[in-house]
Amino acid sequence: MIEIKDLHKSYKVGGSELHVLKGINFNIKEGELVAIMGSSGSGKSTLLNILGILDEADSGDYVLDNVPIKKLNETIASKYRNQFLGFVFQSFNLINYKSALDNVAMPLYYQGIKRKERNEIAMSYLEKVGLASHSHHLPNELSGGQKQRVAIARALASNPKVLLADEPTGALDTVTSYEVMELIQGINDEGKTILIVTHEPDIAAMCKRNVVLKDGIIIDDKYVEQVRASSYV
């Protein structure tokens, strides 16, 4: 599903060059649940941004579902983001004046799907995350866990190839975190490829594979025995 070869990325900080990714190589197959770990400054967020086509690598290859992602203009990049990827952010990033339903329907709006159909699809995903009863609530009427569930529903709405989650439990307490992880595991069980950036070992333990980054290179990449979140809840 994802093939990465010798990926380099550096930023200009002031006058000096900051080499963030120093040759990353790894492949992710369909249906994997991967945790990308590392301390802050290890390059994990940069890697996720490149995977999410929010940023571009300086050199190296990135192939997403057999489509090479290189030197895309903004319009094509938007299209690929919309079709291939679903994002879940630490700070939820819901549009605060839109209801839960409208937030979930947003990626479908950019696919040009008509309003009625959009709302039906969005509703089915809200049901999936257990928030059908909250469909007309605004984000500020929802708890943190509920907001993240809405965000996950939104990420799934366009039926992407890969779900990218950037510290999805970073703003949540432990119990809520495990509830969200349970949901993510359930989605993975249905076959969705999911990448989670996290620095919390217990969250990483709930994934099937752990990739550890340090100073811009992968220092560890191993399959782990998945801990089911449901055992904590």
Add this chain to the structure above:
Amino acid sequence: MFNIERWQEIFEAIAKNKMRTFLTGTSVASGIFILVILLGAGKGLENGIAKQFANDADGVIWIWAGTTTKEYKGLNPGRRIQLRNSDFVISKQKFESQIDKKSSKFNIWNGNIVYGKETGNYDCQGVSPDHQAIEKVTIVAGRFINQIDLSNKRKVAIIGQKLKQDLFKDKNPIGEQIAISNVKFEVVGVFTDPGGEREETRTYLPVTTVQQVFGSGEDKLNDMSFTLNKKDTYEEALAESKKFTEGISQLLKGKNTIAPDDASAIGINSTVENIKQFYDLNLYIRLFFWWVGICTIIAGVVGVSNIMLIIVKERTKEIGIRKALGATPLSIVGMILHESIFITTIAGFVGLLSSLSLLELVGPQIKSDYFFNPEVDFTIALTTLVLLVFAGALAGFFPAYKAAKIKPIVALRDE
């Protein structure tokens, strides 16, 4: 633009962001409102001042007949030309679109006027109602000659203040009978003339009455006078006057069988050359209010642009989210501009209509010498609105474009 989905998206954004919509709308509406009121007030002041000086504005064109100096179509030179009513009528008809005021005149050079024991010889002129405006005659009591006097050939007289002193002393002359060359006339008005005492010994009578009573029923005229419609600039007024005098000269020469190059048979005198001052003053007033108007528009444009900048800044994070979900940069710019143009247009119209109705309602109530009929040309008001909406869109475009270009990840960090 005609994408229903886009409209729905925008209406939703507008409806859900009531405060933002309200503030944008209010500032645009009040901007337009103030602008139109200011433009209207400027116009009112301009009208008022123009009215104050209006009397000095008219250049008067006099036309009289003389003696021919050239042989023409078998007619000898030295022929005396007589203006008649028909000359006045065809002149009026031919140049109707150019003429503002018009008067034909027939004089009794030395009328013997008697009232009781007082008597004297005075200049009596038979004139038309417009003569009051042409000669700047100010009525101090009673009235001037009117159209009914003219049609019915009434025997009425308007006497000068000096003449009134001579004949009536302190007595009220209105309604009294005076005899002019043994014909009785009723005094219906007293006038004053800035021209001086000589003018104020004059008596004005209806021209038709004078022709019938003293001109043995013939339709002879001594002279005709005209003023032309006002022009925007002195140069135009001058050109118009030249065109008119040449035209009327040829017309009258043709009618009276006079050689086209015979200058002394038809005499024309125009004072249009002397009114440059008025046109200059009018020009300065207009330039001043244009300046005021332009400054106000600039202030409005700056205000609207400012709001647009703030709105885009406020929506940076939303833009980032939308981009992450697959919005193209173009759709982001389109969305912001569509929404802002929609709000500014609606609000602009509200401001425009309310200010125009205020001017319409209050304008006529204002009674002041230097303020008169405040009005705003609807086209100018509409142009102003379009300008403001365009400026708002332009001011919104650049930050929106910039925001649509930045990486979603940067926009998302913007708290």
